[in-house]
Amino acid sequence: MSKLIKVKDHPHLYRDEKTGAIVNCDTVAYNNYVKRVERKDLERQEFDNMKRDIEEIKTLLREFLNK
Numbered sequence: 001m002s003k004l005i006k007v008k009d010h011p012h013l014y015r016d017e018k019t020g021a022i023v024n025c026d027t028v029a030y031n032n033y034v035k036r037v038e039r040k041d042l043e044r045q046e047f048d049n050m051k052r053d054i055e056e057i058k059t060l061l062r063e064f065l066n067k
Contacts, residue, residue, distance in 0.1 A: 002018035004025075012026035024030070 002016045004014035004023060005017055007013040007015055007022065012024055012029070014023045014025055015021070016023055
């Protein structure tokens with residue numbers, strides 16, 4: 001396992017000694033990000049459901065009007 005070295009003036013950032021990659025260890029920010037992504041996905045699903053419902057209503061109205 002590589003050693004993580006603290007990045008100066010950045011409390012949640014560490015550099016992986018082996019790869020040189022910067023690693024963000026701010027779990028609060030990460031959890032907030034995950035919640036935002038999940039909320040956005042849920043909003044997208046709700047929007048898609050409403051679009052399908054509207055299309056179904058339009059189809060039913062057309063059928064009713066054509067009788």
